[in-house]
Amino acid sequence: MPKRRKPAGARGISEKKELLNTFLKEWGLKSTRQRDIIVTEFLKTGGHITAEDIYRKISKKHQDIGFTTVYRTLKLLVKSRLATERVFADNLTRYEPLSAEDHHDHLICLGCGSITEFENARMERLQEKIARESGFNTVAHKMELYGYCGRCGSGSRGGKKQPGTKKNAPAPQKNRNNR
Amino acid sequence: MPKRRKPAGARGISEKKELLNTFLKEWGLKSTRQRDIIVTEFLKTGGHITAEDIYRKISKKHQDIGFTTVYRTLKLLVKSRLATERVFADNLTRYEPLSAEDHHDHLICLGCGSITEFENARMERLQEKIARESGFNTVAHKMELYGYCGRCGSGSRGGKKQPGTKKNAPAPQKNRNNR
DNA sequence: GGAAATTTTGAAAATGAATTTCATTTTCCT
DNA sequence: AGGAAAATGAAATTCATTTTCAAAATTTCC
Ligand SMILES: [Mn+2]
Ligand SMILES: [Mn+2]
Ligand SMILES: [Zn+2]
Ligand SMILES: [Zn+2]
Numbered sequence: 379m380p381k382r383r384k385p386a387g388a389r390g391i392s393e394k395k396e397l398l399n400t401f402l403k404e405w406g407l408k409s410t411r412q413r414d415i416i417v418t419e420f421l422k423t424g425g426h427i428t429a430e431d432i433y434r435k436i437s438k439k440h441q442d443i444g445f446t447t448v449y450r451t452l453k454l455l456v457k458s459r460l461a462t463e464r465v466f467a468d469n470l471t472r473y474e475p476l477s478a479e480d481h482h483d484h485l486i487c488l489g490c491g492s493i494t495e496f497e498n499a500r501m502e503r504l505q506e507k508i509a510r511e512s513g514f515n516t517v518a519h520k521m522e523l524y525g526y527c528g529r530c531g532s533g534s535r536g537g538k539k540q541p542g543t544k545k546n547a548p549a550p551q552k553n554r555n556n557r
Numbered sequence: 558m559p560k561r562r563k564p565a566g567a568r569g570i571s572e573k574k575e576l577l578n579t580f581l582k583e584w585g586l587k588s589t590r591q592r593d594i595i596v597t598e599f600l601k602t603g604g605h606i607t608a609e610d611i612y613r614k615i616s617k618k619h620q621d622i623g624f625t626t627v628y629r630t631l632k633l634l635v636k637s638r639l640a641t642e643r644v645f646a647d648n649l650t651r652y653e654p655l656s657a658e659d660h661h662d663h664l665i666c667l668g669c670g671s672i673t674e675f676e677n678a679r680m681e682r683l684q685e686k687i688a689r690e691s692g693f694n695t696v697a698h699k700m701e702l703y704g705y706c707g708r709c710g711s712g713s714r715g716g717k718k719q720p721g722t723k724k725n726a727p728a729p730q731k732n733r734n735n736r
Numbered sequence: 737g738g739a740a741a742t743t744t745t746g747a748a749a750a751t752g753a754a755t756t757t758c759a760t761t762t763t764c765c766t
Numbered sequence: 767a768g769g770a771a772a773a774t775g776a777a778a779t780t781c782a783t784t785t786t787c788a789a790a791a792t793t794t795c796c
Contacts, residue, residue, distance in 0.1 A: 406720070406771080406772085407773090408762080408772055410762070410772090410773065410774080412773080430753090442774095444776070446775055446776080447774060450773085450774085470753075485688060496687055498687055501684075504679060504680055508675055512664055512673050512706075514707070515705045516703065516704035520646075521701075522700075523698045524696060525695035525697070526693065531694075586744090587744065587792050588793095589745080591744080591745075592744090609782085621745095624747095626745060628783080628784080
């Protein structure tokens with residue numbers, strides 16, 4: 379049986395923490411208890427998670443760690459290339475662990491909010507081609523597909539609103555406050 | 558010479574204003590001087606423009622029209638399907654006129670900020686295929702290519718920062734406040 | 737035309753995520 | 767240990783967006 383090479387993104391948590399420490403030293407930054415706790419939790423949790431999410435998780439065991447530090451540590455991870463920021467349609471900044479060579483795009487379920495990742499070389503090539511034909515040199519792209527996952531079905535709930543008559547006005551369309 | 562059919566998105570401003578009036582009547586809403594001015598300016602300007610932009614343009618001639626009304630009128634245009642909201646990487650909400658059948662994606666220049674549109678049937682099909690293979694039913698997607706346009710070149714300015722020594726620390730990396 | 741009903745308007749306030757400030761604490765180096 | 771630099775956390779700030787509310791405008795109905 380041939381040895382299967384680990385996918386690029388699968389390096390262990392301790393290796394990533396090592397990389398972070400290297401980064402810190404290189405920039406004259408300091409290792410702290412808080413950073414260690416936050417980074418560990420972040421890498422362990424994985425996924426696409428907000429600073430707030432991580433903060434809440436950590437708060438349970440460590441009431442002394444503030445949101446600001448979580449926020450700053452996530453930014454630090456981005457600078458050190460161990461995480462990326464993602465902003466999907468809900469306009470919240472999410473973070474996900476990242477390995478150097480890793481690239482993928484996302485499918486987002488409008489029903490349950492689940493996020494599925496995909497990679498498609500053909501699409502990447504097509505993007506490059508399109509850009510080239512418009513005289514652009516791309517350095518990044520954003521590709522997100524929104525819809526309903528298998529479990530959530532076709533999303534037929536919440537059909538189009540109908541206009542009302544004068545005496546029977548349409549329900550006031552209140553915006554759910556979801557920033 | 559064969560008569561060239563107008564592209565779908567090219568219907569005239571007055572036709573669009575007609576559609577809006579129909580929409581207003583249908584929902585028991587009212588026509589106002591402000592709405593007319595705002596919609597006219599918006600349709601005339603076109604492009605990918607923020608509420609603030611439109612407001613500033615209009616203010617010059619009509620100091621009595623408030624930002625709130627511009628904001629609400631643009632939302633109204635979205636509801637009536639005469640405009641769409643777009644949020645690119647700078648996290649500002651932009652509006653663009655839209656015709657029913659119209660769909661396109663965007664190339665955004667990181668140098669000059671120019672926005673180029675493109676349409677690519679192959680990409681649309683590929684997106685559907687990818688979603689299907691993950692069991693998703695897509696209802697929308699976001700596809701943006703970021704890079705440098707022909708005029709702005711390869712974007713070689715602002716290379717990666719180098720770490721500094723202890724006594725010669727790296728310049729404090731202040732975030733430009735570009736929300 | 738004119739009153740009543742309903743919607744619209746604009747200023748100001750509220751919202752909320754993201755970011756900065758600042759006084760204090762911690763880490764790192766010798 | 768001692769001193770310099772960085773990190774921390776609470777609070778304040780920022781800033782686009784959205785809501786509130788009292789006054790004004792539009793539409794409907796007589
Ligand atoms: Mn991901
Ligand atoms: Mn466009
Ligand atoms: Zn789902
Ligand atoms: Zn450019």
